[in-house]
Amino acid sequence: MLIFEHTSPGRKNIAQSPVVESEINDIPAELRRKTSAPLPELSELQVVRHYTSLSQKNFSIDTHFYPLGSCTMKYNPRACNSLAMLPGFLSRHPLAPEKFSQGFMSCMYELQEMLCEVTGMSGFSLTPMAGAQGEFAGVAMMRAYHDANNDTERKEILVPDAAHGTNPATATMCGYTVKEIPTLANGDVDIDALKQSVGPQTAGLMLTNPSTLGVFERNIEEIARTIHEAGGLLYYDGANLNAILGKIRPGDMGFDVIHSNLHKTFSTPHGGGGPGSGAIGVSKRLKPFMPLPVVAKENDNYRWLTEDDCPQSIGRLSAFMGNAGVLLRAYVYMRLLGKEGMQRVGEFATLNANYMMAQLKNKGFEIAIPDRRASHEFIVTLKKQAKELNVTAMDFAKRLLDLGYHAPTTYFPLLIPECLLIEPTETESREALDGFIDALLQIQSESENDSAFVKGAPYTMPVKRLDEVRAAKQLDLSWVNQSS
Amino acid sequence: MPFIPHTEDEIRDMLSVIGADSIDQLFDEIPAHLRAQSIDGVPDGMNEMEVSRLMNARAKQDGQPICFMGAGAYEHHIPAAVWQITTRGEYYTAYTPYQAEASQGTLQLIYEFQSMMTALTAMDVSNASLYDGASALSEAVLMAVRGNRKSKSRRILLPTNVNPVYGSASRSIVQHQNIELVDVAIDETTGQTSMDALKAYEGEDITAVVISQPTFFGTLEQVDAITDWAHANGAMVIAVVNPMSLALLKPPGEWGEKGADIACGDGQPLGAPMSSGGPYYGFMCCQKAHVRQMPGRIVGRTVDQDGKEGFVLTLQAREQHIRRSKATSNICTNQGLVVTASTIYMSLLGPSGLEKVAAACHQNTNKLIAKLSAIDGVDVLFDGAVFHEVVLKLNKPVAEVLAKLADKNILGGYDLSKDYPQLGNALLVCVTEMRTDEEIDDYAAELKKILSANER
Numbered sequence: 001m002l003i004f005e006h007t008s009p010g011r012k013n014i015a016q017s018p019v020v021e022s023e024i025n026d027i028p029a030e031l032r033r034k035t036s037a038p039l040p041e042l043s044e045l046q047v048v049r050h051y052t053s054l055s056q057k058n059f060s061i062d063t064h065f066y067p068l069g070s071c072t073m074k075y076n077p078r079a080c081n082s083l084a085m086l087p088g089f090l091s092r093h094p095l096a097p098e099k100f101s102q103g104f105m106s107c108m109y110e111l112q113e114m115l116c117e118v119t120g121m122s123g124f125s126l127t128p129m130a131g132a133q134g135e136f137a138g139v140a141m142m143r144a145y146h147d148a149n150n151d152t153e154r155k156e157i158l159v160p161d162a163a164h165g166t167n168p169a170t171a172t173m174c175g176y177t178v179k180e181i182p183t184l185a186n187g188d189v190d191i192d193a194l195k196q197s198v199g200p201q202t203a204g205l206m207l208t209n210p211s212t213l214g215v216f217e218r219n220i221e222e223i224a225r226t227i228h229e230a231g232g233l234l235y236y237d238g239a240n241l242n243a244i245l246g247k248i249r250p251g252d253m254g255f256d257v258i259h260s261n262l263h264k265t266f267s268t269p270h271g272g273g274g275p276g277s278g279a280i281g282v283s284k285r286l287k288p289f290m291p292l293p294v295v296a297k298e299n300d301n302y303r304w305l306t307e308d309d310c311p312q313s314i315g316r317l318s319a320f321m322g323n324a325g326v327l328l329r330a331y332v333y334m335r336l337l338g339k340e341g342m343q344r345v346g347e348f349a350t351l352n353a354n355y356m357m358a359q360l361k362n363k364g365f366e367i368a369i370p371d372r373r374a375s376h377e378f379i380v381t382l383k384k385q386a387k388e389l390n391v392t393a394m395d396f397a398k399r400l401l402d403l404g405y406h407a408p409t410t411y412f413p414l415l416i417p418e419c420l421l422i423e424p425t426e427t428e429s430r431e432a433l434d435g436f437i438d439a440l441l442q443i444q445s446e447s448e449n450d451s452a453f454v455k456g457a458p459y460t461m462p463v464k465r466l467d468e469v470r471a472a473k474q475l476d477l478s479w480v481n482q483s484s
Numbered sequence: 485m486p487f488i489p490h491t492e493d494e495i496r497d498m499l500s501v502i503g504a505d506s507i508d509q510l511f512d513e514i515p516a517h518l519r520a521q522s523i524d525g526v527p528d529g530m531n532e533m534e535v536s537r538l539m540n541a542r543a544k545q546d547g548q549p550i551c552f553m554g555a556g557a558y559e560h561h562i563p564a565a566v567w568q569i570t571t572r573g574e575y576y577t578a579y580t581p582y583q584a585e586a587s588q589g590t591l592q593l594i595y596e597f598q599s600m601m602t603a604l605t606a607m608d609v610s611n612a613s614l615y616d617g618a619s620a621l622s623e624a625v626l627m628a629v630r631g632n633r634k635s636k637s638r639r640i641l642l643p644t645n646v647n648p649v650y651g652s653a654s655r656s657i658v659q660h661q662n663i664e665l666v667d668v669a670i671d672e673t674t675g676q677t678s679m680d681a682l683k684a685y686e687g688e689d690i691t692a693v694v695i696s697q698p699t700f701f702g703t704l705e706q707v708d709a710i711t712d713w714a715h716a717n718g719a720m721v722i723a724v725v726n727p728m729s730l731a732l733l734k735p736p737g738e739w740g741e742k743g744a745d746i747a748c749g750d751g752q753p754l755g756a757p758m759s760s761g762g763p764y765y766g767f768m769c770c771q772k773a774h775v776r777q778m779p780g781r782i783v784g785r786t787v788d789q790d791g792k793e794g795f796v797l798t799l800q801a802r803e804q805h806i807r808r809s810k811a812t813s814n815i816c817t818n819q820g821l822v823v824t825a826s827t828i829y830m831s832l833l834g835p836s837g838l839e840k841v842a843a844a845c846h847q848n849t850n851k852l853i854a855k856l857s858a859i860d861g862v863d864v865l866f867d868g869a870v871f872h873e874v875v876l877k878l879n880k881p882v883a884e885v886l887a888k889l890a891d892k893n894i895l896g897g898y899d900l901s902k903d904y905p906q907l908g909n910a911l912l913v914c915v916t917e918m919r920t921d922e923e924i925d926d927y928a929a930e931l932k933k934i935l936s937a938n939e940r
Contacts, residue, residue, distance in 0.1 A: 003596050003831055016563050016837045018844040018917040024732065026850070026869045031704050033734055036835040038603045047831045048565050051593070051824075055574035058589035062573025068582075075487050076577050079532045085567070088543030093553045094761030095898060099890055100549055103542030104760055117525035129615040129762065132804070132814045136657070143660065166816050168809035175660035178809045216513050247511055248519050271821030272590040273580035273612070273781065275763035291656070315656035319556050319618040319649050319750065320761025332539060336486050338529025344485040347507045351490075354510055355498040362501075373513050401586045409582075412805070429489040430498060461585035463794035471786035471798040475775065477609045479599040479785075 003040045003050050004479045011041040038480050057462045058272070059406045065432045069377045069409035069421025070164070070212055072242045072264035074349075077333060080267065084328035094320035098303055104324075105302035109295040111279075111331045118342060119241070119258055120251020121281030125290040127322040131239065134259025134278025135170040135206075140314045141257055141282065141289040142204050142233045143174055148289075148312060151231065154203035158232075160189050162213055162413045164239060167206045176203055183415060187215035187369045191222060198226055204233035209253065210243045210375030212413045213368070214353070214421065224254030233257065233286075241265045242425070243350060243376035246343030256283045265345075266330035277326040288312040293321050348426035349376035352433060356424055359437050364444075368416045377423035379416050380440075386418045391447040391454050393418040398465065399446070399457035403439040486529060547893065550923050552852075554873045554914025555700070555898035556617065556647050557761065558728070558753045560841065561918060562825075563832045566755050570825040580781070580817060584796045590820065591795035594783040597827040604730045604830075605723075605747045606737030607769035612781035613818040617724070617750025618653035620766025621646075621694070623779045623813060624722045624748045625658055625665070627770070628692035630812065631745070631777040632720045637689035643668040643677040645699035646724055648903045675703035675866035675875065682713060692720040695744070697736070698729055701912065702849075702873030703866050711740030720745040727767065728753040729871045731838040732846065736769075746770045755829025756822050765819035765826070776802060779813035844917035845872035848924065852915045855928035861935035865910055872916060875900065878909040880935060885911070888934045894927055 024032075042050075059066065066073040092104055112124040128134035139157065146154050157171035161180045168178040179197055182190045189207075205227045209217045217223065227234050236250040236258035242265045250258045262268050262277040270276070282290055292313050294305045307313060334342070353374040360380060361367050368379035386392045397407030397420070409421040424433055447454050458464065490498075495507070504510055511519060530538070551559045570576070574589060581587030581594075594612045601610035614620045625640050642651055642665045655665055669681040676699070693714040697705050707723075714721045723736035723744035736744035752764035770778055776799065784798035804811035833841065849872045856862050861879035878885055882899040889896035897913035904910060915924065 002592070002599075004599065011834070012836050013832055013834060016561075016833050017840040018561070020840050020843045020847060022847070024843055024846060027704065027732065027846075028869070030708065031734055031869075033730065033732055034738075036839065037731065037735070039600055039833075039835045039838065040831050041834045041836075042831060044563075044565060044832060047828065048569065050831070051569050051828050052572070054589040054593055055569070055572045056589065057587075057592070058574040058578045059583070059586040060574045061577035064586075066577075066579070068579060071579055073577075073579060077487060079535065081571055081576070083536060083539040085571075086539060086543035088546050088548060090757040090759050091548050091551070091559070092546055092760045093551055093559070093758050093895060094557050095553060095555055096546075096549070096895060097886070097890060100546050100895070101760075103545030107539075107542060114526050117523050120521065129619070129819075130815075130817050132816045133615065133619070136814060140656070140660070165803075165805040165808045165811070166814050169804035169807070169811040169814035172809045172811075173657075173660065173814050175662075218513055218515070221515065221518075244514075246523060248514055249521050249523075252518055252521050269576045269821065270579040271819075272575055272578045272587075272593075272824060273820035274817035275615075275765075275819045275821060276817050316649060316653045317619070317656055318616050318653060318762065319647070319764075320616075322761070323615075323763040324760035325757075325763050332535055334526070335530055335535045335538070336532065339523055339526040341486050341529045342523065342526060344488055347510075348485075348488050348490060350510045351495070351498060351502075351507050354502045354504070358502045373510055397583065398585065401583060406586060407583050427487045427489070430494045458585050462588045463585055463792055464788040464790055466584050466788050466794045466796045467786045468796050468798070471784040471796045472801075474786075475609075475772075475798070476785040477595075477598055477775070477782060477798075478602040479596070480603045481608055 002479055006042055006046055006050060007040045009041060011043060013044050015044060064404060064406050065428060065436055066406040067408050067422050067424050067436065068406060069423040070239055072423060072425055074267055074425035075427035076267050076269045077336060080329040080332040083332045084325050089328060102302055105295050107328060107331045109297050109302055111327060112295060114334050115260060115279060115281060118245060119260065119281050120249030121258060122284045123287045123290055124279055124281045125294050126279045126327050127291050127293060127317055128259065128278035128280055129318055129322050130274060130276040131259060131261045131278040132166045132170065133317055134280045135166055136173055137280050137291045137314065137317060138235050138257040138259055139170050139174040141286050144289040144314050145233065145286055146203060154201060156201045157203055158197055158205040160207065162211050162415055163206060163208060164212065164237065167237060187211060187213040187372055188218055189223060191219055194223065195226055198230040202230050202232040204235055206235040206237060208237040208239055210240045214375050214378040215369055215372045216375055220253050239264065240375060243346055245346040247346045257286055262326060262330040267333045268326045268329040275323045275326050277323050289314050291315060291317050345426055352424040352426060352428060353378055356422060356433050356437065363441055368419060377421055380420045380422065381416050382418040385447060389447045389451050391451050393420055395454050396420065396443050399443045399454050400439055401458040402460045405436050405439055549893045549895040551895045552897050552913050552915060552927060553895045555912055557758045558914065559758055559916055559918050560753055562755055562757060565832060566825050566828045569828055570821060575824050576821065581797060588795060591783050593824055593827055595785055595795050597823050598783060600827060600830045601767050601769055604727055604735065605769045606735035607747050608772040609775050610767065610769040611778050612783055613823045614766035614768055614780050614815065615819060616762060616764045616766045618650045620748035620768050621650045621724055622654035622657035624746045624768060625654055625663065627746060627777050627779060628720045628722055629663055631774045632691050634718055635689050635691040637691055638663045639690055640665050641668050641685060641690055641693045642666060643670060643694065645670045645675055645677060645701055646694055646696040647700045674868050675699055675701040676705050677710060686717060690717060690719040692722050694722045694724060696724040697733060698726060698871040701866060701875045702870035704869055707734065707739040711744060715742055723747040725749045726753060727751060728842050731842040745774060751826050754826040756825060763819055763822050765822045777812060780815050781818050841917050848915040848917065848919050849874060852924050855924060856931060859932045859935060873912055873914040876911045876913060878911055878935065880909060882909050882911045885934055889930060892930050894930060
C-alpha cells in the first residue's frame with residue numbers, strides 16, 4: 001500500500017509543528033498557494049511503520065551477499081556513518097567562514113592528500129558528486145588543457161567498446177565525438193586498432209583498468225605511450241580501482257586524470273543509488289584546471305582555493321563542495337584502514353574473485369576469459385545454458401534472489417553474451433563465497449531438471465517478475481496525478 | 485586487517501584451489517616494474533576508538549555558531565525518525581534498484597517521493613532526483629534545449645537574482661554544447677527580474693527563461709507575468725524553487741496561464757542537514773509532454789505476472805547505459821539516500837506541518853527585519869515581501885561586520901559584495917523556524933553595537 005493510501009484527512013503530527021503566532025498577510029494573494037499540497041496526512045507511528053516495513057522489501061549489503069560486478073558492494077563500516085553525522089559536522093553551514101571550519105577542512109585536506117598518495121596523482125579535487133560528474137570534470141579538464149595550448153583541432157575521444165555507458169555519454173557532454181576501440185578475445189585493448197585510430201584529432205583515451213571484463217590491461221604502458229606521442233591525454237575511470245588499491249597506482253601507469261568512485265573503493269554507502277562521490281585526481285600538468293573548491297594548507301591554517309587562486313579552473317560543478325558528508329565517510333574509512341589496510345584491499349578483493357572463478361570453473365561453469373587472472377571480478381557466460389536449456393542469465397539472476405543472494409551484474413559488459421559479472425569484494429568470508437557457488441550449482445541442476453521452474457523465478461520476493469513494457473507504455477509516475 | 489575476515493588457513497586453502505603460491509602471484513600479469521609503489525604517505529591505521537576520538541575533536545573544533553545564513557542551504561528542524569530510518573542498512577547499503585523484485589522498498593519509496601514532489605510543485609511528473617540544486621538547473625537548461633523544438637538559438641535568459649553559483653555551475657556544465665546563458669538585469673528597487681530588461685528580447689529566438697522563486701535575495705518574483713511573457717515569446721519556463729516555500733507560495737505548475745515547463749531546485753530544506761554542503765539532492769519536475777527529455781532515473785508503477793502492484797525503473801531508453809553517446813545525460817545515479825530522508829520528512833510533516841514550518845520561517849524573518857530596520861545604519865535594500873531571507877544594506881563593510889558577529893558566535897549571513905559589487909555593503913540574512921526570539925534579539929543587539937561603534 002502506498003503511504004498516500006494510509007492518509008486520514010485532517011490528521012496532524014503535532015510534535016513536528018512549530019508555533020505560528022499569526023496569519024500571513026504581507027504576501028500578495030496572487031503569489032500564494034490556494035490549496036494545500038496533497039501530501040499524506042499520518043501519525044508519526046504510521047510513517048515510521050510504513051518506511052520500516054518498506055525497507056524490509058530491499059536486499060542490501062547489511063542483509064545479503066551482493067556481488068554486483070563493477071559496483072564494489074563491500075561492507076560499509078558503521079563508524080563511518082556515525083562519525084560523519086556528529087552534530088558539529090551536520091550543523092556546519094557550507095559557507096561558514098574558515099574560522100568555523102578548520103576541523104572539517106583538515107579532514108578534507110588530508111583526504112585529498114591520501115587520495116593523491118594511493119593513486120599516484122599530484123592533485124585531487126573532491127567536488128564531483130558522482131562517478132559520472134567526475135568523468136565530466138576529467139574530460140572537461142582535458143579539453144581545457146588542449147584549449148590552453150591552442151590545440152583546438154582535437155575533437156575525438158577514444159573509448160574501448162567494453163567501457164561503461166557513462167564514458168561515451170560524458171565525452172558527448174564535453175563536445176567531443178566518440179570513437180570506439182575494439183577489444184581482443186583475451187580482454188586486452190586491440191593495440192593495432194588503437195594505433196590506427198590515434199592521430200592529431202585525438203583529445204584522449206578513456207580507459208578502465210582493470211577493465212570491465214575483469215582483467216588487467218597488460219599493454220597499458222604501450223597504450224599510454226601511443227596516446228601521449230599523439231599529443232592526447234589518458235583518462236582513468238576509477239570504477240575498478242578496488243582491484244589494485246595499494247598494488248599499483250594509476251599515476252605510475254601514465255594516466256593524466258582519474259576519477260575515483262569513493263562509494264566503491266572507499267566504502268561510502270550506495271544509499272539505494274547515491275549519493276556517491278567521484279573525486280578526481282590529476283597529474284601535474286592538469287593541476288591548474290581542477291574544479292573548485294579545493295582545500296589548501298598554509299602555516300597550519302586551511303583555506304579554500306578560489307577562482308582568484310586558480311584562474312584556469314574549469315569552475316564549479318555544485319552549489320557548494322559536493323557531497324561533503326560522503327567525503328567525511330571516505331575519510332574515516334581511510335583512517336581506519338591506514339596504509340597497510342589499504343594494501344590488503346586489492347589483495348583480498350583479488351583473492352576472493354580468483355577463488356570463486358577457480359571453483360566455478362572446476363564445477364563446469366564457462367568463464368568468459370578463462371586463461372587470465374581475474375582482477376577483483378570475473379565473468380561467467382551462460383550462453384550454453386541459454387542455448388541448450390533455454391535458461392538465461394536473467395533467469396539465473398532471478399532465481400538467485402530466491403536463494404538469498406543479490407544477483408551479479410547481468411548483460412554487462414555488452415561484449416559477452418548471457419553474462420554474469422561477479423565481484424565478491426574483500427570483505428566477504430569464504431563461507432559467503434561458497435554459499436553463492438552452491439546456489440549457482442543448485443540453479444544449474446534445477447535448470448537441467450525443470451527449466452520452466454527457473455524461468456518462473458523469483459517466488460519468494462514481494463513481487464514476481466514485473467511488466468516493464470506496461471510500465472513504459474502506460475506511464476504511471478505519480479500517485480497524485482493518477483487520482484486526480 | 486580491518487573488515488577482512490580471512491584466516492591464515494582459509495587463505496592457504498583458497499590459494500591452493502586457485503593453484504597459486506601466494507596472493508602476490510595473483511598480480512603477475514601486471515608489469516613488475518609498475519608494482520609495489522610505496523604509499524608511505526598514508527598514515528597507519530587506527531582502531532574505531534581512536535578514529536572516533538579524532539573525529540569528535542574535529543567536529544567540536546568547528547563550534548556551532550547561531551546560524552542566520554542561508555544563500556542556498558537552510559537550517560531546519562529534522563525529526564529524529566528521519567535519519568534513524570534512513571540509515572537502516574536496508575536503505576543505506578542497497579544499490580540502484582536494478583533487480584526490481586529485490587528492491588521494492590527503494591522503488592516504492594522513490595515512486596512516493598515523485599508523487600510528493602508533483603504534489604508540492606503541481607507539475608505532472610518528477611524524476612528520482614539529481615545531484616543538487618545547481619546541477620538540477622544545468623540539467624534543466626540542457627533539457628529545455630532538447631525540449632523546445634521550435635527554438636534554434638540555444639539561448640537561455642538567466643536573471644541575476646538566481647543563485648549566482650547555480651549560474652556559474654551551469655555554465656561550467658553546459659559550456660561545451662554551444663549554449664548561451666544570458667544575464668537579465670534586476671529591478672533595483674524590488675530585486676525582481678526587470679520586465680523592461682526582459683522585453684528587450686521580445687521577438688528574438690529564446691529557448692527558455694529561468695525564474696527563481698523566491699529569488700536569491702529572498703524577494704518574490706511576479707511569476708505569472710514572466711511565465712506568460714516567456715510562453716508568448718516561444719520560450720520554455722524553468723522554475724528554480726525552494727521546495728519549503730511551496731507550502732505557502734503558488735506552485736510552478738500554476739504559474740501564469742500554462743504553468744512552468746520544468747521545475748527544479750535543491751531538496752535540502754526537506755530533511756537534509758546543512759552538512760557542509762552535501763549530500764543534498766536536486767529535484768526536477770516537468771509537464772508530461774517533456775517526460776522523455778527528462779534526465780535521471782524515473783520509477784513507474786506497474787504489475788507483476790500475477791497482476792500484483794509493483795515498481796520498476798522505467799523509460800530507461802533515455803539513459804547512458806542504453807544510449808551511450810546519445811543519452812539525454814551522463815547521469816547514472818541519483819541521491820537516493822537523501823531522497824529517502826526527504827520522503828520520510830514530508831510524510832512526517834504532512835501538508836499542515838510543512839505550512840507551519842514555512843510560516844514560522846517567514847514570521848521569524850519579519851521579526852528580525854522589524855528589529856534590524858530600527859537600527860541606525862541598516863536599511864532593507866528591496867521593497868516588497870520576502871520568504872525567509874532579506875538583503876540588508878549596512879553602513880559598514882559587510883566582511884568587517886560579519887567577523888565581529890562571528891566573535892559573538894553568530895553566523896550573521898552571506899556577504900553579497902563579491903557576487904554583487906553594485907549593491908554596496910549588502911548582507912543576505914536568513915531566519916528559519918529554528919531561531920528563537922532570544923536569538924533574534926541577540927543578533928539585533930550585537931549588530932547595533934557593531935554598527936554604532938565609532939572606530940574610524
